Amino acid sequence: MKKILILGVGRSSSTLISYLEENAQKYGWEIMVGAHTLETARKKVSPSTKVIAFDVFNEQQLHDEVQAADVVVSMLPARFHPIVALACLKYKKSMLTASYESNEIAEMATLAKSQGILFLNELGVDPGIDHMSAMRVINRIREQGHKLLCFESFTGGLIAPESDNNPWHYKITWNPRNVVLAGQGGPACFIQEGTYKYIPYNRLFRRTEVIDIEGYGKFEGYANRDSLKYIEKYNLQDVPTVYRGTLRRPGYCRAWDVFVQLGATDDGYKMRNTEDMTYKQFINSFLYYSIEDPVKTKLYQYMHIDQDSDVREKIEWLGIFDDTVIGLKDATPAQVLEQIICKKWVLEPEDKDMLVMWHKFIYQESNKKKPTLLTSSMVSIGDDTVNTAMAKTVGLPLAIAVKMLLTGQIQLTGVQIPTHKEIYEPVLNELELYSIKFNEKITVWNETNR
Amino acid sequence: MKKILILGVGRSSSTLISYLEENAQKYGWEIMVGAHTLETARKKVSPSTKVIAFDVFNEQQLHDEVQAADVVVSMLPARFHPIVALACLKYKKSMLTASYESNEIAEMATLAKSQGILFLNELGVDPGIDHMSAMRVINRIREQGHKLLCFESFTGGLIAPESDNNPWHYKITWNPRNVVLAGQGGPACFIQEGTYKYIPYNRLFRRTEVIDIEGYGKFEGYANRDSLKYIEKYNLQDVPTVYRGTLRRPGYCRAWDVFVQLGATDDGYKMRNTEDMTYKQFINSFLYYSIEDPVKTKLYQYMHIDQDSDVREKIEWLGIFDDTVIGLKDATPAQVLEQIICKKWVLEPEDKDMLVMWHKFIYQESNKKKPTLLTSSMVSIGDDTVNTAMAKTVGLPLAIAVKMLLTGQIQLTGVQIPTHKEIYEPVLNELELYSIKFNEKITVWNETNR
Numbered sequence: 001m002k003k004i005l006i007l008g009v010g011r012s013s014s015t016l017i018s019y020l021e022e023n024a025q026k027y028g029w030e031i032m033v034g035a036h037t038l039e040t041a042r043k044k045v046s047p048s049t050k051v052i053a054f055d056v057f058n059e060q061q062l063h064d065e066v067q068a069a070d071v072v073v074s075m076l077p078a079r080f081h082p083i084v085a086l087a088c089l090k091y092k093k094s095m096l097t098a099s100y101e102s103n104e105i106a107e108m109a110t111l112a113k114s115q116g117i118l119f120l121n122e123l124g125v126d127p128g129i130d131h132m133s134a135m136r137v138i139n140r141i142r143e144q145g146h147k148l149l150c151f152e153s154f155t156g157g158l159i160a161p162e163s164d165n166n167p168w169h170y171k172i173t174w175n176p177r178n179v180v181l182a183g184q185g186g187p188a189c190f191i192q193e194g195t196y197k198y199i200p201y202n203r204l205f206r207r208t209e210v211i212d213i214e215g216y217g218k219f220e221g222y223a224n225r226d227s228l229k230y231i232e233k234y235n236l237q238d239v240p241t242v243y244r245g246t247l248r249r250p251g252y253c254r255a256w257d258v259f260v261q262l263g264a265t266d267d268g269y270k271m272r273n274t275e276d277m278t279y280k281q282f283i284n285s286f287l288y289y290s291i292e293d294p295v296k297t298k299l300y301q302y303m304h305i306d307q308d309s310d311v312r313e314k315i316e317w318l319g320i321f322d323d324t325v326i327g328l329k330d331a332t333p334a335q336v337l338e339q340i341i342c343k344k345w346v347l348e349p350e351d352k353d354m355l356v357m358w359h360k361f362i363y364q365e366s367n368k369k370k371p372t373l374l375t376s377s378m379v380s381i382g383d384d385t386v387n388t389a390m391a392k393t394v395g396l397p398l399a400i401a402v403k404m405l406l407t408g409q410i411q412l413t414g415v416q417i418p419t420h421k422e423i424y425e426p427v428l429n430e431l432e433l434y435s436i437k438f439n440e441k442i443t444v445w446n447e448t449n450r
Numbered sequence: 451m452k453k454i455l456i457l458g459v460g461r462s463s464s465t466l467i468s469y470l471e472e473n474a475q476k477y478g479w480e481i482m483v484g485a486h487t488l489e490t491a492r493k494k495v496s497p498s499t500k501v502i503a504f505d506v507f508n509e510q511q512l513h514d515e516v517q518a519a520d521v522v523v524s525m526l527p528a529r530f531h532p533i534v535a536l537a538c539l540k541y542k543k544s545m546l547t548a549s550y551e552s553n554e555i556a557e558m559a560t561l562a563k564s565q566g567i568l569f570l571n572e573l574g575v576d577p578g579i580d581h582m583s584a585m586r587v588i589n590r591i592r593e594q595g596h597k598l599l600c601f602e603s604f605t606g607g608l609i610a611p612e613s614d615n616n617p618w619h620y621k622i623t624w625n626p627r628n629v630v631l632a633g634q635g636g637p638a639c640f641i642q643e644g645t646y647k648y649i650p651y652n653r654l655f656r657r658t659e660v661i662d663i664e665g666y667g668k669f670e671g672y673a674n675r676d677s678l679k680y681i682e683k684y685n686l687q688d689v690p691t692v693y694r695g696t697l698r699r700p701g702y703c704r705a706w707d708v709f710v711q712l713g714a715t716d717d718g719y720k721m722r723n724t725e726d727m728t729y730k731q732f733i734n735s736f737l738y739y740s741i742e743d744p745v746k747t748k749l750y751q752y753m754h755i756d757q758d759s760d761v762r763e764k765i766e767w768l769g770i771f772d773d774t775v776i777g778l779k780d781a782t783p784a785q786v787l788e789q790i791i792c793k794k795w796v797l798e799p800e801d802k803d804m805l806v807m808w809h810k811f812i813y814q815e816s817n818k819k820k821p822t823l824l825t826s827s828m829v830s831i832g833d834d835t836v837n838t839a840m841a842k843t844v845g846l847p848l849a850i851a852v853k854m855l856l857t858g859q860i861q862l863t864g865v866q867i868p869t870h871k872e873i874y875e876p877v878l879n880e881l882e883l884y885s886i887k888f889n890e891k892i893t894v895w896n897e898t899n900r
Contacts, residue, residue, distance in 0.1 A: 271648065
């Protein structure tokens, strides 16, 4: 029996767990799930799976469980991965996560290698499937001897068209805190036509581009964090344009930017009196004082939102002018905003979510006059509110990689992301069985399309 | 002989040193000045003053000098005060600074008290003279039995009208790094008509108000950091409006906001290739890519700056579209911008600077129908580029307090700011001898003036 330890059971862990449970008997796996409370853990698993109430700060427990496991999957918030990783280093156990590779984890590369173990990060959907599907195309283009001129990649966790019934065209399908904090913590950076570009947070949601995906309509993309660090990881040093972005439905970004401009997404300080404050008073905290003007008027004037702007409908639909009492003590603006959006952007029992990914490659074939444009898109629709598209696209790559690790198909060690062929080929192939597949289109690149 | 140790000799220390030198013989003082290099120290002092090359991280030297001194004035960057303070605690020496009281220093209050010493901070101009001059009026209003309804206070380090010859009406009279970083590090907060207000950095320079000071024309004020913490320090718990601000000449803030919006004031990350980058390329790093549009056109379009806007003149005058090479390796945007402004906002040899302070008090007298408006303003013009208004207004309060400490006129201990009558009365009285005096005007408060 091989023992798989899964730490954390957030929204995105359902498919991961059910895949492993379905394959447990065949491969002789024992699955252990650790969650904050026994109750939350039990809700997520079938009776044959063991559960424990797990506390990452309980060192004894962490060490006991890691020692007893053959492989560890950390679904905990990213800041806890280094704590788990240290235990994994001690007991020579590999760890898989769907999170961005942090500096702390990256600095464990030599240690992990010398212990003969693998810390495989960014193995969810974004980051994860984006890396794998992009690398497959990039390597193919290069193997064919073509010269890559541009790489752009966009992903969005959205709502399926049949469940899309609010003016934002958005519902919460993952950690709502991350929805509020999206784009914070440093400028978005990328390279375009050979020039490094930096977008500060206060401009991020106004620097969007429109993307049309056949059969699914229009989306808008905004820059996602630091694209530059993938130049080396993807081996794109000679490519003049490298851009990673996040997808929303058109109009989302412009409306969300109102909260950014107000300062309502700030998680860096506690506001006074939030316990007794209403939503309207919360918004008023960021507005100028006026004896005469109501809060709504002040907001629209301050933000230059015209009467016929769709931003008004979106903003008002969220209930930000209501007299609902917040009831949170010493909350940051971001915490208040999270409460507001969580009440409205609810995935209803009959709702289905949608995961959309779109890559753009421009490359020059030596025998052709004009460059070639290749777009590759993937749309995954959730089964229900448990096996969401988000849970599937985050969980399946992790689950497949666990299987590959335990069956000796992955020999890599050290700290890695899934840009290696030995990982992405089998994972992408198996993902197709779950309808997670890419649709490619090739045309001649026309400069005026830019 | 009493020994005064002055650490750091920045722009604002000249008047401090010359005041102490002029009074040294009369009071029997020995003055010791520690600067980064002997040379910089010697330039600032007369031959009778001792100088040393001082390194705050040289613990032995720090302890030797503090032990040998009777009082320490730290003119070092604020982040070094706690290091000096620890040595002062050990040898029971009082320390004076012109910097904001940091949390680290505040937490030494009990220790300082038990050692019988005083850490007196915020004893420059802003913070410093603003506290003292405001407290004098606030206490007078209260002693007269009136009810304070509003307190606002604005200060600006500017350029004298006779030397004002650039479109920004601004030149560097203090640490240029602080000019670039002004307003960063948390929202500006204050209370207005009983409502707490928060302004994020990206809105700070667009939430200005106009202030007219007789004989000196119009200024604009923007919110300065956390006004709320002065509610307790000034004992203003029952006052519905408390606002502290910074003064610039009208138009400055709107133009500066262009750099804020671009992200060019960010000090949090290093840009790539800044060594070989030109000013124009620096600006282009923050702009969208275009095959056709020149950088200038892109900036004006991106920022919605009309052709007839005075912002264009200001921006272009700074030379940001020049092909000058930056030449700084791995610079942050803020470091590049500091280089740009330092080349243009130079205090020329014949220039004089100007320090402007303006307080507004509204109070209700019990026997009157309408509230009373009291404004109190102070304008100080520099003698030259050494004895600037900035150096005088920062240095004189410190110097006077040193004298008071050494002659036993201040008995306070612990961690304090100069809101105490025993400090502000004698300091303000002596400042008047240096033409640093306030001009009060009293009228009936008319709501429509708001």
